[in-house]
Amino acid sequence: MNMPTDSTADPSLPGLAEWFAGIDPVARTALRALGALLSASATAERAETADRFAERCLGVVDCGQLLEEERELSPVGRLTFPLALAEWIGQYPQCEVGPGEGSSPPAWTQTVVGESQFRHPMCLRVFFPAGSLLDSAGCVLHIESREGVLRTAAVSAFVAPRDQGMAREVLERLSARAAELNPFRGRVVRAVYDGGLRLIAMELPAAVTRGTVVVPSEVWAEVDLGVVSVRDRFSMLNAHGLGSRRGVLLCGPPGTGKSAVCAAIAREVAGVFTVIYVDAKAGPALLAEVVQEAQRLGGPVLLVLEDIDLWCHDRRGGGNGLSEMLRAMDIEPDARILTLASTNDAATLDKAAIRTGRFDSVVEVGYPGLVDAARILAMFVSELPGGGGVDVNAVAAVLPERTSGSDLREIVRRAVLSGSAAGVTTQSLLAEVSSRRYVGQAPSGQYL
Numbered sequence: 001m002n003m004p005t006d007s008t009a010d011p012s013l014p015g016l017a018e019w020f021a022g023i024d025p026v027a028r029t030a031l032r033a034l035g036a037l038l039s040a041s042a043t044a045e046r047a048e049t050a051d052r053f054a055e056r057c058l059g060v061v062d063c064g065q066l067l068e069e070e071r072e073l074s075p076v077g078r079l080t081f082p083l084a085l086a087e088w089i090g091q092y093p094q095c096e097v098g099p100g101e102g103s104s105p106p107a108w109t110q111t112v113v114g115e116s117q118f119r120h121p122m123c124l125r126v127f128f129p130a131g132s133l134l135d136s137a138g139c140v141l142h143i144e145s146r147e148g149v150l151r152t153a154a155v156s157a158f159v160a161p162r163d164q165g166m167a168r169e170v171l172e173r174l175s176a177r178a179a180e181l182n183p184f185r186g187r188v189v190r191a192v193y194d195g196g197l198r199l200i201a202m203e204l205p206a207a208v209t210r211g212t213v214v215v216p217s218e219v220w221a222e223v224d225l226g227v228v229s230v231r232d233r234f235s236m237l238n239a240h241g242l243g244s245r246r247g248v249l250l251c252g253p254p255g256t257g258k259s260a261v262c263a264a265i266a267r268e269v270a271g272v273f274t275v276i277y278v279d280a281k282a283g284p285a286l287l288a289e290v291v292q293e294a295q296r297l298g299g300p301v302l303l304v305l306e307d308i309d310l311w312c313h314d315r316r317g318g319g320n321g322l323s324e325m326l327r328a329m330d331i332e333p334d335a336r337i338l339t340l341a342s343t344n345d346a347a348t349l350d351k352a353a354i355r356t357g358r359f360d361s362v363v364e365v366g367y368p369g370l371v372d373a374a375r376i377l378a379m380f381v382s383e384l385p386g387g388g389g390v391d392v393n394a395v396a397a398v399l400p401e402r403t404s405g406s407d408l409r410e411i412v413r414r415a416v417l418s419g420s421a422a423g424v425t426t427q428s429l430l431a432e433v434s435s436r437r438y439v440g441q442a443p444s445g446q447y448l
Contacts, residue, residue, distance in 0.1 A: 050125050053098035054140045054158050057127035066158045069167035071175070073153040075197040076293050078145040079111055080178035081155050082120035085143055087177065089121075092132040098125040101144075113183040114201035122146060133170055137163045141170070147196065185297060188266055188275040197289040202277065204267050212379060213260040214372050214405065215365050222248050222361045223265055226338040230300045231272065234336050243333030247358055251346040252365035255406030258342035261365065262304050265340065273300045273338075280307045287329075295335050305341040309348050329358040367404055370396050376405050377429075380412040386423025395429045400436075410438040 048056070051063045060066060073081055089095055100107045106124030110117055122145050129138045140158040147153040155174065157167035189199040210220065226246040229237065234244035250258040266275045274297055278290055287305075294301040331337050339359070343349060346362060368376060374396040381387035399408075414437065415428040432438060 047103040048099060049103045050099045050101065050142070053125055053127070054142075057096065057098070057129075057140055058138060058158065058160065060160075063158070065161075067161045067164050067167065068156050068158050069164065069171055070154050070156040071171050073145065073155060074293060074296070075289060076182065076184065076199065076296075077178060078147065078153045079113075079118070079120070080182050081174060082122065082143055082145050083118055083181045083183070084174050084177040085126070085141060085155070086120045087181070088128070088133070088174075089126055092128060094129055094132055096127045096129075098127065098140075100124045114187060116183060118183060120145075133173075134163075134166050137166055139163070139167060139170055141174075179296065179298070182297065185274050185299065186271050188270050188277070190277045190279065191286050191290045192279055193286055197286050197293070199276070199293075204263050204270075206267075208260050208263045209267065210264050213257055213264050214368060214376050214379075215257045215261055219250065219261060219363050219365055222363045223261065223340065225361075226340070227265070227269060230336040230338045231269070234300075234334075238334040245331045245333055245335045245337045245339075246360050247329070247339035247341070249346065249359040249362045250340070250342040250365050251362060252344070253367065253402070253404060254344055255404030256365045256367060257405050258365050259306060260405075262306065262340055262342065266302060266304065269300070269302055273302045275302045275304065277304045277306070280305075280310045291329075291331055291337070294337050295332060298336070300336045301338070303337055303339045305339065307343065308341050309343040309345055367402050368408075370399075373399055373403065373408060376408050377412070380409060381424055381429075384412075384416065384424050385421075386425055389426070390424060390429065391426045394426055395433065398430060398433055400433075407438055414438055 054063055054066060055061065058066060089097065097106050099105060100123035104123075107122040108119060108124075109122040110119050112118075121143050123143065125140055125142045127138060127140050128134070130136055133139060137159060142156040142158065144151060144155075145153050155171065157170050159167045184199050184201070187201050188204055190202045192198050192200060226248050229244050229246045237244045250261060252258060266277075269275065274294070276290055276294060278286060290303065294303060329339070331339070341359065370393075374392045377390070377392040377395055381390050381392070395411075411429060411432045412424065414432045415424045418432070419425070419428045
């Protein structure tokens with residue numbers, strides 16, 4: 001019931017306006033609120049539900065007369081399938097968009113990936129009449145991209161029972177288009193655990209390149225074999241049953257350039273490859289899902305697993321995360337996936353984790369020798385004031401054994417900070433080396 005305002009009366013109800021104006025103002029406000037509530041309730045009762053929408057569009061009395069073909073959505077599919085459906089809605093103007101959940105209106109949302117923004121359905125039903133998606137039959141598609149305790153992210157096709165094959169065809173077409181529209185393809189992303197898998201676009205440091213990362217040449221050679229395998233030779237390898245997937249494990253002390261190698265390779269292949277970094281702390285929970293998503297992509301994928309020793313210890317020491325990794329690393333042999341992992345100490349890893357078939361080569365990234373240390377120093381000081389006059393060979397000659405690339409960076413930083421505005425000199429670098437203050441270590445002694 002709609003209650004009239006103070007200045008408006010229903011002509012079919014003589015005297016109502018005068019009566020309404022004469023009652024207590026508090027009661028008048030309460031009656032207005034009651035009228036609005038009853039009006040909204042009546043409107044809601046008249047609203048078409050999602051099931052009634054499907055029944056009307058497909059010409060049946062009850063949804064029980066329809067066949068529902070359903071596909072659950074993966075974490076990435078919760079974005080890509082709605083993108084594909086949004087494209088179809090725009091492509092077929094004769095379609096009719098219906099309710100989402102129950103009698104709720106269709107729900108749309110926006111997702112940002114890197115610099116791109118995508119608008120897509122979150123929960124709705126849409127009717128595609130005969131002659132649009134299917135030549136001889138109509139179908140209703142339902143999308144629910146929200147995942148929760150009481151709901152499962154899924155896409156469904158409703159058709160007459162005789163058209164089950166057509167429903168499967170529609171979902172296969174939607175799946176194929178969703179894969180083509182994947183906004184993460186060719187990007188560098190980080191896989192994080194947020195109650196489930198979530199991919200976040202990330203940027204890599206521009207200064208880290210093959211030319212600025214000084215490591216033994218065999219490191220690049222082994223990684224390049226993996227790149228060639230999944231990018232160039234996958235057809236030939238798979239045709240002869242040899243498998244194209246490949247794994248390379250970089251091992252060595254902290255600060256020797258393992259992460260830099262991963263970043264340099266990622267920058268080189270991004271665009272052709274999709275690069276997925278997996279957070280070490282979330283690895284056990286995410287790795288299986290990440291591998292599944294990588295295999296769905298189909299194209300070349302670089303999977304970067306840094307510091308796997310944090311969650312893949314030898315089973316004799318507890319083996320935290322080991323079983324999850326072993327299952328996840330059983331990647332299909334013909335998959336176009338290169339796994340590039342790093343560890344500070346391969347001896348702590350279970351032998352099953354680093355066997356051939358999971359990691360095909362284990363490459364040491366050790367401390368730089370005198371020649372490489374001089375090269376690293378030259379790169380650090382070349383653009384600094386006074387850097388052109390530094391005798392990097394003299395500085396490298398007095399370095400202690402086991403001086404890492406990150407140690408060399410800190411030596412140069414300290415020389416800049418403690419020196420004069422005129423710039424770095426050979427003497428200031430030698431002084432920092434002899435002081436050993438660049439070495440991060442806990443002081444000795446006992447403290448109360």
